[in-house]
Amino acid sequence: MSFQDIITNQQKLVQVMTGKMIEEALEDDNHRYLLHYLFQGPLTVEELKIAFKQSGNEKSDKTIYRYLNKLKKAGLVIEAGKRIYTDKDNQIKTQTLFARIAKVIFTPFNKADRDPNLKKKSLKITSLILKEKLGQKGNADLNCLQNKIDNLVYSKQELIASYFQDTDNSEIISLIQTMDIAELFPILDIASWILLLIEKPEIINQILDCF
Amino acid sequence: MNMKTQDVIINRERLLKTIYDLESAKCLQDDKNCQLLLSFLLEGPMTFEDIKNSFIEVQAEKSDKTIYGYLNKLKKADLVMETGKRIITFSESQIKTLTLYSRTAKVFYIAIDIKKEIRETYFELIGKLLCQILDYTDFDRDCFKKLYDDFIQSKRNDVQRINEIENSDIVELIASNDVRGTKFVIDTYMFFAFIAENQNIAQEFNKCFKKKS
Numbered sequence: 236m237s238f239q240d241i242i243t244n245q246q247k248l249v250q251v252m253t254g255k256m257i258e259e260a261l262e263d264d265n266h267r268y269l270l271h272y273l274f275q276g277p278l279t280v281e282e283l284k285i286a287f288k289q290s291g292n293e294k295s296d297k298t299i300y301r302y303l304n305k306l307k308k309a310g311l312v313i314e315a316g317k318r319i320y321t322d323k324d325n326q327i328k329t330q331t332l333f334a335r336i337a338k339v340i341f342t343p344f345n346k347a348d349r350d351p352n353l354k355k356k357s358l359k360i361t362s363l364i365l366k367e368k369l370g371q372k373g374n375a376d377l378n379c380l381q382n383k384i385d386n387l388v389y390s391k392q393e394l395i396a397s398y399f400q401d402t403d404n405s406e407i408i409s410l411i412q413t414m415d416i417a418e419l420f421p422i423l424d425i426a427s428w429i430l431l432l433i434e435k436p437e438i439i440n441q442i443l444d445c446f
Numbered sequence: 447m448n449m450k451t452q453d454v455i456i457n458r459e460r461l462l463k464t465i466y467d468l469e470s471a472k473c474l475q476d477d478k479n480c481q482l483l484l485s486f487l488l489e490g491p492m493t494f495e496d497i498k499n500s501f502i503e504v505q506a507e508k509s510d511k512t513i514y515g516y517l518n519k520l521k522k523a524d525l526v527m528e529t530g531k532r533i534i535t536f537s538e539s540q541i542k543t544l545t546l547y548s549r550t551a552k553v554f555y556i557a558i559d560i561k562k563e564i565r566e567t568y569f570e571l572i573g574k575l576l577c578q579i580l581d582y583t584d585f586d587r588d589c590f591k592k593l594y595d596d597f598i599q600s601k602r603n604d605v606q607r608i609n610e611i612e613n614s615d616i617v618e619l620i621a622s623n624d625v626r627g628t629k630f631v632i633d634t635y636m637f638f639a640f641i642a643e644n645q646n647i648a649q650e651f652n653k654c655f656k657k658k659s
Contacts, residue, residue: 239454239456241452241454241533243450243452243533243535243541244535244538244541307539313538313539314538314539314540314541316533316535316541317531317533317541317543319454319456319530319531319543321456326528327456327457327528327530327531327545329531329543331541336538
């Protein structure tokens with residue numbers, strides 16, 4: 236069966252997404268699996284069904300549509316275009332292609348990422364290290380520290396996302412298109428740190444306000 | 447976001463199609479509404495909405511049910527086909543597809559096959575007519591049949607050659623005529639093409655027909 240994929244809505248490269256709807260959508264493991272399957276590129280419902288089945292997590296058409304609707308509503312998935320093909324009776328048919336809103340989606344305030352105990356522990360360690368290194372006498376206000384760190388992460392991700400929004404450097408774009416998510420995240424993380432240090436160095440000093 | 451439209455063509459219309467069956471020929475020659483719909487499609491593939499609006503533009507508004515009736519008739523006669531899809535992108539969460547219809551060929555040429563038995567009768571009559579008017583005593587039926595069959599074969603080849611024309615202006619001109627006009631143009635072209643490519647035709651003819659001494 237021969238087919239043509241017509242893409243009318245291009246996915247972005249990097250996008251930062253926050254908000255209650257995003258958090259709720261990402262709480263569901265199946266939503267995260269679906270987003271993961273879409274990482275390689277736009278897929279039809281049939282292809283998503285196969286992906287779920289291959290991971291031993293078979294889902295019905297109806298269920299996958301339900302996931303897609305939720306993710307579309309949260310803005311994490313878009314209708315990217317149509318697959319046009321001819322069936323065995325030579326009739327021309329179409330299937331919708333779904334895609335992630337962006338190849339790399341940052342969700343900086345996503346509670347689903349957090350194991351509360353682990354978060355508390357690492358915050359404590361961070362505050363102690365900073366206290367010693369910065370020569371502070373008193374302990375840090377942990378809530379304040381958490382907020383500053385959250386903002387720092389958000390700013391980093393925003394900087395890299397807006398860089399990709401504005402760039403038309405085809406070399407970078409084509410390199411990113413071919414990379415796996417496991418390779419991309421560390422690279423983007425380093426780049427975003429460097430951007431932060433260049434463009435918003437003051438944000439790091441603001442951590443001192445918590446002591 | 448502005449609405450974006452993209453036409454994707456899967457089945458391309460041919461340049462020329464020879465019509466052999468009576469039903470399709472009737473549709474082309476006698477059915478005014480079929481002819482009208484086919485003329486709309488001369489400009490290129492259209493959606494159902496486009497076709498409906500075309501009828502309105504020529505003051506011949508038709509209901510959806512009626513237009514679907516015409517389309518089904520034309521599809522059955524293999525004069526119209528589903529050629530592809532129009533993709534309309536309203537937003538990131540809404541993409542619509544509409545079916546595109548087109549003619550199966552730019553030019554339709556009617557060549558109804560005459561039944562064998564009837565052809566034999568006509569053949570005998572043509573021979574006798576030639577003898578009567580051109581003053582021949584008799585004709586060798588096998589010899590004349592061969593000449594006649596060569597003529598028919600070259601006609602078929604000549605029609606095929608029209609399909610291979612790359613000059614789209616000529617094709618457009620042929621297509622812009624009604625089906626009778628098209629038939630006249632193509633028949634006359636074939637007749638003269640036969641003569642041009644068989645310059646010794648008179649000699650061949652004289653081998654088959656006995657002149658009165």
